[in-house]
Amino acid sequence: MGTSDVRGAILAAMATIIYYLGFIVFRVSATRMPVLRGTRPLQLVRYTYTNWLWLTGVVIVLSGVVIQAEALTMLPLSLAIPIFVASLAFILFYAGVFFRERLTAREWLSTGLFGLATTFIGISNGDRQVMTDYVAGPVMLAAVVIPGVVITVVVLVGGDVRAFGRHARPLAGVAYGFGTGVSLGISELSIKGVATIYSNDGFAAAAHSPYPYVAIGIAVFGLAQLQIGLQRCRISIVATVLTVAAKTELAVFGPLLFKEPWPTDRLMLVLRLGGFGLALLALVMFPRHETAQETSGAPLLHLQPGLTPRRERA
Numbered sequence: 197m198g199t200s201d202v203r204g205a206i207l208a209a210m211a212t213i214i215y216y217l218g219f220i221v222f223r224v225s226a227t228r229m230p231v232l233r234g235t236r237p238l239q240l241v242r243y244t245y246t247n248w249l250w251l252t253g254v255v256i257v258l259s260g261v262v263i264q265a266e267a268l269t270m271l272p273l274s275l276a277i278p279i280f281v282a283s284l285a286f287i288l289f290y291a292g293v294f295f296r297e298r299l300t301a302r303e304w305l306s307t308g309l310f311g312l313a314t315t316f317i318g319i320s321n322g323d324r325q326v327m328t329d330y331v332a333g334p335v336m337l338a339a340v341v342i343p344g345v346v347i348t349v350v351v352l353v354g355g356d357v358r359a360f361g362r363h364a365r366p367l368a369g370v371a372y373g374f375g376t377g378v379s380l381g382i383s384e385l386s387i388k389g390v391a392t393i394y395s396n397d398g399f400a401a402a403a404h405s406p407y408p409y410v411a412i413g414i415a416v417f418g419l420a421q422l423q424i425g426l427q428r429c430r431i432s433i434v435a436t437v438l439t440v441a442a443k444t445e446l447a448v449f450g451p452l453l454f455k456e457p458w459p460t461d462r463l464m465l466v467l468r469l470g471g472f473g474l475a476l477l478a479l480v481m482f483p484r485h486e487t488a489q490e491t492s493g494a495p496l497l498h499l500q501p502g503l504t505p506r507r508e509r510a
Contacts, residue, residue: 204270205279207263212283214260219426219435220290221253222419226427234352234424244420254419261415264384265391272328273388273450274468277443278318281311284439291432299432302481310440310478316471317447320464329396330455331389334406340449341410344382345417351375352421369433370482372425376434377441379418384442385449386411392454437482444475 226232229243229250244250268276288307291297299307351371389407402408425434450456459465 204267207267208271208276208279209283211260211264211267212280213286215257216287218253218257221256222250222423223426223431225249226423232424232427240420244423261387265387268388268391269395272456273446274317274321277447278314281314281439281443284436287435288432295431297430297432306478306481307436309474313471313474316467320459320468328455331392332453337406341382344378348375348379369425369429370437372429373434373437374441376418376422376425377438379414381442381445383411383415383418384446385453440475440479
């Protein structure tokens with residue numbers, strides 16, 4: 197790796213850790229909000245985007261976005277993704293120490309499988325570190341964005357139906373993490389587009405492309421959904437599955453939108469496809485529902501045990 201690659205790797209790790217710091221602020225702010233529901237989108241937006249602590253988390257996340265955009269001008273996605281995922285250790289450590297969250301053996305196995313998957317994806321790049329200048333047009337971008345939005349809406353609304361119906365059975369963080377990960381994965385792909393256009397043609401060209409507006413619009417939607425998941429579930433599970441979904445999406449759609457080449461060597465191609473398969477298996481293996489012990493055993497802050505989400509006024 198050259199000097200630029202090392203700098204890009206450092207920036208990629210910094211960006212992800214800053215993201216997770218923002219998520220921690222979101223987790224704490226969840227205690228100061230009424231119960232959030234995806235079936236009440238106007239209230240969801242009002243309760244989140246008028247909460248000063250949550251907005252502080254947004255500022256932190258946005259600073260991570262800026263750093264990530266810079267990193268993606270130096271690294272291809274196939275190299276950046278394993279670095280992004282390695283930073284997941286930070287949020288797992290923090291959640292275990294400060295939020296006293298504990299993962300089950302099955303959840304640890306799923307997390308380990310995803311770590312192995314991203315290692316395969318990184319190795320599959322071989323010695324090639326190919327940066328391309330190609331950025332897909334609006335039609336191809338829409339083909340990626342629209343299905344992602346549909347999936348996110350289904351998870352958002354379906355989560356409320358399962359959580360508040362007569363036979364309510366709270367969804368585990370895997371559902372909220374997956375829905376949010378799809379949204380934020382699209383946003384990250386768009387950030388890559390912004391970074392590439394800006395690097396090639398300057399600010400004006402980037403501003404006139406659809407990429408910055410997709411990045412912002414989908415992120416607004418995804419962060420609001422993330423807050424629901426953080427209010428109801430363990431941050432360790434939500435953040436892990438979010439990372440699995442978002443980074444898998446980067447790996448799958450990055451070559452489509454930016455023409456980053458697939459491996460030509462047969463072994464490297466097998467590693468790349470095997471990485472995708474392991475990532476999918478990791479998602480499938482995460483438990484679908486929270487047990488009462490898991491939910492009640494994850495206080496937001498042990499020094500503030502009385503904090504619980506405020507009830508919504510009738």
